[in-house]
Amino acid sequence: MITTSGLTKVYRSRGREVTALDGVDLHVREGEVYGVIGRSGAGKSSLIRCVNLLERPTSGTVTVAGQELTALAGRGPRAGKELRQARSRIGMVFQHFNLLSTRTVQDNVELPLEILGLSGKERSRKALGLLDLVGLADKAKAYPAQLSGGQKQRVGIARALAGDPKVLLSDEATSALDPETTRSILQLLRDLNRQLGLTVLLITHEMDVVKSICDSAALMERGRIVESGTVSELLATPGSELAAALFPLSGAAAGDDRTVVDVTFHGDAATQPVISQLSRTYNIDISILGAAMDTVGGKQVGRMRIELPGRYEENVVPVGFLREQGLQIDVVGRAAEEPALVKDGAK
Amino acid sequence: MTWPEMQPLLSQASWDTLYMVGWSTVIAVVGGLPLGVLLVLTDRGGLLQSVVANKVLGQIVNIARSMPFIILMVALMGFTRWVTGTTIGREAAIVPLAIGAIPFFARLVETAVREVDGGLVEAVQAMGGNTWTVVRKVLVPEALPSLISSATTTVVALIGYSAMAGTVGAGGLGDIAIRYGYQRFETQLMWITVAILAVVISLIQFAGDYAARSLHRRGGHSGPVPKLRLLKAEEPAAAGAGKAA
Numbered sequence: 001m002i003t004t005s006g007l008t009k010v011y012r013s014r015g016r017e018v019t020a021l022d023g024v025d026l027h028v029r030e031g032e033v034y035g036v037i038g039r040s041g042a043g044k045s046s047l048i049r050c051v052n053l054l055e056r057p058t059s060g061t062v063t064v065a066g067q068e069l070t071a072l073a074g075r076g077p078r079a080g081k082e083l084r085q086a087r088s089r090i091g092m093v094f095q096h097f098n099l100l101s102t103r104t105v106q107d108n109v110e111l112p113l114e115i116l117g118l119s120g121k122e123r124s125r126k127a128l129g130l131l132d133l134v135g136l137a138d139k140a141k142a143y144p145a146q147l148s149g150g151q152k153q154r155v156g157i158a159r160a161l162a163g164d165p166k167v168l169l170s171d172e173a174t175s176a177l178d179p180e181t182t183r184s185i186l187q188l189l190r191d192l193n194r195q196l197g198l199t200v201l202l203i204t205h206e207m208d209v210v211k212s213i214c215d216s217a218a219l220m221e222r223g224r225i226v227e228s229g230t231v232s233e234l235l236a237t238p239g240s241e242l243a244a245a246l247f248p249l250s251g252a253a254a255g256d257d258r259t260v261v262d263v264t265f266h267g268d269a270a271t272q273p274v275i276s277q278l279s280r281t282y283n284i285d286i287s288i289l290g291a292a293m294d295t296v297g298g299k300q301v302g303r304m305r306i307e308l309p310g311r312y313e314e315n316v317v318p319v320g321f322l323r324e325q326g327l328q329i330d331v332v333g334r335a336a337e338e339p340a341l342v343k344d345g346a347k
Numbered sequence: 348m349t350w351p352e353m354q355p356l357l358s359q360a361s362w363d364t365l366y367m368v369g370w371s372t373v374i375a376v377v378g379g380l381p382l383g384v385l386l387v388l389t390d391r392g393g394l395l396q397s398v399v400a401n402k403v404l405g406q407i408v409n410i411a412r413s414m415p416f417i418i419l420m421v422a423l424m425g426f427t428r429w430v431t432g433t434t435i436g437r438e439a440a441i442v443p444l445a446i447g448a449i450p451f452f453a454r455l456v457e458t459a460v461r462e463v464d465g466g467l468v469e470a471v472q473a474m475g476g477n478t479w480t481v482v483r484k485v486l487v488p489e490a491l492p493s494l495i496s497s498a499t500t501t502v503v504a505l506i507g508y509s510a511m512a513g514t515v516g517a518g519g520l521g522d523i524a525i526r527y528g529y530q531r532f533e534t535q536l537m538w539i540t541v542a543i544l545a546v547v548i549s550l551i552q553f554a555g556d557y558a559a560r561s562l563h564r565r566g567g568h569s570g571p572v573p574k575l576r577l578l579k580a581e582e583p584a585a586a587g588a589g590k591a592a
Contacts, residue, residue, distance in 0.1 A: 052473055078394070078478065088475030098470035102488045102562070111484060112474040163474065 001167060001199040002028040002051060007060035009046050009223075020046035021057065022223035028216070030166075033193050033200040035210040037242070038220030044203040047220070048171050051201065052090045053083060064090060065166050088116055091160030095172035097152040099144040105131065105155050106140040112162040130158040134188060150181035157188060161196075168192070170202035174209060182206075186213045207245050211294060217242055235266050235301055236328055247292040247303035259308045259315045260289065264328035266301040274325050275306065282318050284308060305332065348533050356523060356536075361543060363437055363518035368505045370441045375448035375501055380494070382408070382449065383456025384482055394468070394478045408450040416508045419447050420515060440517035444508055452501045459493035460486050492563040499555025503548055520544055 009021040020043045028034040038044050049055040051062055053069050061070045064086070072083040079087070099108050109127040118126070131137050134154040144152055153173060160168055170189065174182040190213045192198050204210065210217045210231075218228035219242045227234060227242050235243045249262060263274075279286050286306050293302035308315045312331060322329050382404065388394050389401040414422070420443040424434050427442040467485045476484065487494070510521020520540050528537020 054469055054472055079472070084475040084477060086475075087473055090473070092470070092473040094466060094470060096464075096466055098464070098466040100467060100485065100489060102491065111471070114484070115471075115474050115476045115480055159470075159474075169473075 001030040001065060002026065002034075002201055003061075003063045004047075004051070005061050007047070007050055007062065008058045009043075009050060009055060010058045019223050021050065021060075023060070024220075024223070024225055026218065026225065026228070028199060028201050030199055031193070031197050032215040033190065033202070033213050035214035035217045036201070036203045036220055036225075037205065037207065037210050037217060037245075038203075040205060042220040043223040044205075044220055045171060046223075048169050048201065048203050051169055052087050052092060053079065088112065088163045089165050089167075091157075091163065091165035091168040093153065093156045093160050093168065093170045093173040095175050097144070097149075097156045097176075099152060099155055099159075101144055103143075104140065105136065105142050105144065105147070108144065108155055109158045109162055112159060116163060126162065127158075130161055131155075133161070133192075134158045148181075149177050150185060153177065153181075153185050154188065157185075157192070161192070166197075166199060168198050168200045170200060172204055173202065175204065175206070182209070183212070189213060210242075211246055219245075232266055232301070235264050235303075238328070238330055243303070247294070247301075249290040249292065249303055249305040257310065259310065259312045259319075260332040261306055261308065261315075261319060261322070262330040262332055263304045263306060263322060264301070264330075265293075265303070266328075271300070272325060274322065274327065275304075277325075278318055278321060281321065284318060348527075348536055353536055353539065356527070357520075357539065357543065360518055360520045360523040360540070361547075363522075364506065364509055364520045364547075367437055367440050367444060367509050367512060367517060367519060368502060371444035371448055371505055371509075372498070372502050374441070374445035375452045375505070376498060378445070378449040379452030379501075380456055380487075382453035384460055384486060386453065386457040387460045387486070388478070388482075394481060408453055411447070411450040412454070414447075416443070416447050417511050417514065419443050420511065435516045437512075437517045440509070440512035440515055440519075444505055444512065447508060448501055448505055451504060452497060455497035455500060456490075456494060459490040459497055462493060463489045492559040495555055495559040495562065499552060499559075502551050502555075506544065506548060506551075 004024055004026045007021050007024040007026070008019070011018045011020055022043075024043075024047060026034075026036075026047070036044050036047060046055055050057045051064065051069075053062065057070065061068055063069065067086055069083065069086055072080060072086060099105075100111065103111070106124065106127050109130055110123040113123040113126060128137065128140060131140055134157055136151060136154050136158065139147065139151065139155075144155065147155065156173070157168075168189075173189075174185050177185060186209060189200055189202075193200050193213075200213075202209065202214075214231060216228070216230045217234060219226045227237070227240055229237070231246075234240050235246075237243065243264065247264075275286060275288070278284070286308060289305040289307055291302065291304040293300070295301070308318060312319075319329055319331065385395075386401065386404055386408070389397045389404065391398070391401075393401075411419070420440075423443045423446060426446075427439050428434050430442050431438045433439050463486055467489060468481050471481050471485050507521075509517075509519050510525070512519055513522025513525060520543055524537050524540040524544075527533040528540060
């Protein structure tokens, strides 16, 4: 649904060049919720702004719903008519809501419809329908200043849906909200994704956002996508930073007399009592250093960090047993010796 | 001078002042609003970014603003004659007043429009709006309270300038104060004129402030709440908490 290839954005100011995007290849499938996560300054904002060409990429192409947006040239920094039409079919939600303070909630939702040239009657019918959809039918005549943050973002979402978009871009939509409101907004996005078949590309710096609604995710660092894939693919990737961040585990690394192993469960393996089987089969004592279990994209997944007595060489057989059970095994402390290999595997 | 002598003078002068200031305000707003918006749009990072156009417009505005009004009036005499057919009287005074006020108002518009949150512009662009849509639906409506304050400031400045319009025989309250009050030692008349001017200016300022504030209150801010308002909102809450305790 959204494809970028070789997307590069270089900002030039006063002779200095800053590369915000460095050859980003992104592929978002139709109907999925795709999360791009990264620290501030990683290039996430530039990426999402390049998707609807609010920022014109220095090089590379952007294709949304089969239409190559980068080919719809505007003169200079201005957008041509075709690009503006294409944009009206891409919804966008912002961190700071960006609602017009002088317009009522309903008039804010009607704004994109005014741009599309709908009549007053159609506009108001559609706007009220959308406000109903986001659960704000009773606030139509209120001004944004009278709403809470979560309500403002609901208005922002209703406005983004006014042009019947197939794609919704969310630029840190929940970053200015408290945890509870964040959950309700994410739930709304998830519902819209399911009900309307809306493809959602969101950027965030909160791992919880990815965990709770994303089907796929990508990790950005210094303008590049370091890892990407569906959440279960990522979890199955040895040494995946995203998987580790989604399920952070604490505990010391392996020493001379013990072996620390990270076990990742997903799918059927998550329901098997593997640890007690391991303990009984090999008659060894296992300490659990840390564990995290969660539901990601409707599937039970989890990670556990366990300690086995003795050095790695003495534990080859039990580790092999775990691998045979279909579990993802990372030996902590040893993986660090082959980082290059792990990175390649992650891509 | 007795009141029956002063009264017709004063009412004629008040009317002349309002006439000159009224028309030149209308022209200043019509000319200054687009000029101020253009100054923002053509600036670096603006929607119509053009370094050359921005520099040229900026320089024209600066030169016009740096000129003392009395000099501007003389310098524009040729132009005034071309527009109104005369260089004397109320109509002739409106031309330099308006031309002096356009760049004045344009700078105020520029400041007001610059205050509009760039995120709103981005939102409208993301909806598929063009530059004209951005100006019409975002920049002007969102800056409206500030624009009204700017217009008020411009009217007050124009009343000040209009005192000098007496030099081209345009009349007005300032002219009365100088000719009768200062040159003929009619101190009483001068003070009455000053009082009328003070009342007129206060009324205009009050009306402008009221309009700007009521617009502001209706819309409020979608962004963070300004500090002053935050303090006001907290006071009753704090008082309530005190009582409860």
